[in-house]
Amino acid sequence: MVQSRYTPAISVQLTPMQIPEALPVAGLEFAGAESMNEAGRSLLLHPGHPSEMIVQVQNLEQRPLRISLSVEGNFPTEWCQIGTEGSEIPPRGQMDAVLYFRVPSTFFEDQQAIAPGKKDKLTLNFRSLVTIHIDSGTDREQIYTSEYFHLYIRPYTAYMEFLPILYREVDFIGRFMKIFEQGFQPVIDSFNVMWANLDPLTAPQALLPFVAHWVAWQVDSTWDLQQQRRLIRRAVELYRWRGTRKGLRLYLHLYTGLPLDDDLPNEADKHISITEPFGPSFILGEAQLGNAVLAGGQPYHFIVRLRSNSANPNINEQLIRRIVEQEKPAFCTYELSIENHHN
Structure with a gap:
């Protein structure tokens, strides 16, 4: 050799x-x-x-x-x-x-x-x-x-894998199959990634209004692009929980980016806190004049507190109130508190 x-x-x-x-x-x-x-x-x-x-x-x-x-x-x-x-x-x-x-x-x-x-x-x-x-x-x-x-x-050419071994042994056939691959593969690739065009998180911006129409979501220019993507993707879930604490918290989470804190048992400790101001009911013998509240508080009223750790929270109070008004039951009243805790 x-x-x-x-x-x-x-x-x-x-x-x-x-x-x-x-x-x-x-x-x-x-x-x-x-x-x-x-x-x-x-x-x-x-x-x-x-x-x-x-x-x-x-x-x-x-x-x-x-x-x-x-x-x-x-x-x-x-x-x-x-x-x-x-x-x-x-x-x-x-x-x-x-x-x-x-x-x-x-x-x-x-x-x-x-x-x-x-x-x-x-x-x-x-x-x-x-x-x-x-x-x-x-x-x-x-x-x-x-x-x-x-x-x-x-x-x-990957198309040779679809042929019997007998035909793979012919050099000309491999080059001939490449012609078909170049013609058809772009179409096949488009179908393979079609899911990405239909997912609001990855769809081209031009397709977002079309995807939003599928779930009857109104595209609002007030929201930035990433917020709109998240809202469209979870629109059906928001419809399902509309009028509940869970639905309002989810909506505020998608807008503000604040964590849901589902692992925290105490509602007051969460970044998005939604509480009802119910105190102790009227107890005979313990109530003091001027402090007793019959029935324990204002009915159909709740308090929304947003706690952000960012020095410059990008939270629009007017938009927050619009969200709360849209998601709450019509007969409810509420208070809104936006707090900023940062080092």
Whole structure:
């Protein structure tokens, strides 16, 4: 596998990390030993995707060897970069190097050979080899070259997975299927993300009025975009709990961003507190004149307290009152208190 003017001091093995399923000369015929050997020395390259060829260099001598690698071929040099673990191989040791290949993602679009009026064919297949310099610059300098390996540039197509294995072995069919993929895949991708267009949190802004109409929600320019998205998404839930403490708290939470504090048992400790001012009922023998309140407080009355920890709370009192008026039962009265606690 190694060509040299001297007794071989090293052995070289090439291992492609991505082998093509089909070779250009292979069709539906039986792949013989020659085709199998060629496939083992072939590397598949998809434009825009990295691919690697592993080069294993084995030192066959009892002395350390200093080596350097280079890659030659009929392809642009910028497509390949070499990564090594060092430059010296110990006696009877081994060193692994990696050839990193990356073809530009615009390879097919940039080809001038396929422009109208051009007669040249698009080049998709290339040849390459690895040259190894041993003890360069000394009287024991030797040069080794590996066998040629092939680089096959092919467009990636997922449609080949839908075909029987028999047809995947034909290189032309893979390139032919790519034409259909480029035509149909944009439509398929649009259907795959259709859910995002119908979710108020991710839908394009132009679609929000349409989505709001589905749930009979009136879009109000007073609300900013993110508030509108949250309200439309939970509109049905707000309808279900309208007229209740839970519904009013949820609405205020969606507007202010203050936490719901469902884990706090004491209503007065919550950031959005909705309480009814009921005190102790009239108790004979304990009431003092001027302090007793018959029936324990004002009926159908509640108090809304908003507690913000932000130094500059973005809370519009007029809008808060509008929300409360809209969500409360018509016969109820209320008080509103907006507090700001910050360090």
